[in-house]
Amino acid sequence: MSLLIVGSVALDNILTPVDRRDNVLGGAGTFFSYAASFFTSVQLSGVVGDDFPQEHLKMLQDRNVDISGVEIRQGEKTFRWTGRYLENMNDRETIETQLNVLGQEPPKLPDAFTRAQYVFLGNAPPSVQMKTLDQIQGADLVAADTMNLWIDIERGPLLELMQRIDGLVLNDSEARMLTGELNVITAARKILDMGPSFVVVKKGEHGSMFLSEHEIYLVPAFPTETVVDPTGAGDSFAGGMMGYLAAHGTTDAESIKMGIVYGTLIAAATVGGFGLDRLREMTKDRLEEKLNQFRQMVSF
């Protein structure tokens, strides 16, 4: 089944306690589509400036990512994020954000993309996410990401969006902020009351949780000793999950659990290098190997 991701394509400057890299290919759309491409072809909608290196688009194309929805705006610059990870490699501070093309009119979906059956709305203002949703013609499953900023300044539109999507994917701190509940299970239940039929709460190094009306699934993080750059972990997680679902044409809870497991393995590879460096070394066979290792670690 066809899978659409609407998300940012970025150039990042990343500082860690031990290293620094500039002009790293990043953005939710990038990580998501690369991760999903292990399972299925992907439609990527995004916007870049004319400073964006052609080789990155070529690389995504080679992974069966349809980049006809990536608008290249002449005379404009690509979205840039400069951030620094703290000693624990979990918390980070933003040093600079240059919105550039991301601060302008969002790209329009190509016709073919509006008929996607699986849709993921990458992090963006909920009002913008809804404009994208307006263009979608009856998808089987729509999931969205959000962030603390929108919970804070666009709460109304976010609550409206939540009535229109099947699944919400967010961090534990965002789930607490959205609901005012400290207990993450209680927070997740409250999110279901707000509209979505399922919620996936990401807890970083502590794994993730799936909650729907009748099911709770718990997936620990895959143990990773070498965390080089956590950027994109959450987006590759979501890409793995949605890619798996689209490839199998399923939307049931058990399938989402399996998608989350694959997303977990892909996210673990992502954090092992800057940008896509380590993830690009991953193969489908290696992924199946990791799956068996992981099953042995958590099943009883």
Add this chain to the structure above:
Amino acid sequence: MSLLIVGSVALDNILTPVDRRDNVLGGAGTFFSYAASFFTSVQLSGVVGDDFPQEHLKMLQDRNVDISGVEIRQGEKTFRWTGRYLENMNDRETIETQLNVLGQEPPKLPDAFTRAQYVFLGNAPPSVQMKTLDQIQGADLVAADTMNLWIDIERGPLLELMQRIDGLVLNDSEARMLTGELNVITAARKILDMGPSFVVVKKGEHGSMFLSEHEIYLVPAFPTETVVDPTGAGDSFAGGMMGYLAAHGTTDAESIKMGIVYGTLIAAATVGGFGLDRLREMTKDRLEEKLNQFRQMVSF
């Protein structure tokens, strides 16, 4: 197989953001032995004052806990801890500690206890834990708990103890403190280098991790919305784990994983009430029911 726990028996005053209880039966020895008693008979070594209510000992006896190793010191008072849990129900502050009998000579093991095949050394100064170990005659498996205080002020004896035990059970913050490693997997590996053949790292609401030379197991916490009093969660976790192992007479990694799963379920019941209140409502049948629910939540 026989199981010995050497640990504190206490009376606690517990304050939470919404409630307060005084004179609650507590202590590592109490929680551990109650939890282990779901699987096997338990030998409890501890010491109390003559203020300790007889009914508590009777209750443990009814659970097949051998209390012949609990010394009642006349004219002395039982160990008392008064603590307050913060809003997140995870962090706590100690308001008052009255060591009383716990500040005196530790109790001597009855002869029968020295031949225990499974031994758990509850949290105590490592020098004291070693004196207990000196009395043990060739156990199949010895595991120990420790805490930040001993890592800080009794590091030498702790390192010596670690050469003599099979397993160390400790919190993630303690594992980091002991090894100076921020990554919990790296910290756990370093702990193996210090002597034990396995380590169990407890991460509270984020579950736990088992590490040995060739195995890593990850067990999420059982989802719990109602956390009334987290006191004793770690001790009932360890009691469930060791009780399961002693009941099956096994020491292999797969068995320890299963023990950790049961410990997880028992700890989740413990935090649902003050002291042993909720755990006392648990039955073996109910535990098996929870096990099936839990398997459905984490297996894939």
